[in-house]
Amino acid sequence: MKRSTLATSALFALLAGATLLGGCVVRGSVAVPVPAPVVYVNTAPPPPQVEVIGVPPQPGYVWIGGYWRWDGGRHVWVGGHWDAPRVGYRWVPHVWVREGGGWRLHEGHWARV
Numbered sequence: 001m002k003r004s005t006l007a008t009s010a011l012f013a014l015l016a017g018a019t020l021l022g023g024c025v026v027r028g029s030v031a032v033p034v035p036a037p038v039v040y041v042n043t044a045p046p047p048p049q050v051e052v053i054g055v056p057p058q059p060g061y062v063w064i065g066g067y068w069r070w071d072g073g074r075h076v077w078v079g080g081h082w083d084a085p086r087v088g089y090r091w092v093p094h095v096w097v098r099e100g101g102g103w104r105l106h107e108g109h110w111a112r113v
Helices: 003-022
Strands: 062-064 067-071 074-078 081-083 089-092 095-099 102-106 109-112
Antiparallel strands (some): 095 102
């Protein structure tokens, strides 16, 4: 094949590919929250641990308090942390509720105001 014919063929293939892809729409992935499994336990959580809250890293940050998580057949403390505020939302803390003869953790979450 002659050099000019090869270059013309490559250019045509490139332009054809660009034309075909020009109509494509690429969507980004969307994070869909997966609800935590509902776990009932027979053992009440211990009292909350005392946490040293300290100073927020930036003005307006929200303190997300620690809570007891059920892990490996026992309650395990998850320490609190500072989180950036979310406009139009408020933090609803984790809470253990007595349900159906046992205890169930309602996960903390950001709720629309």
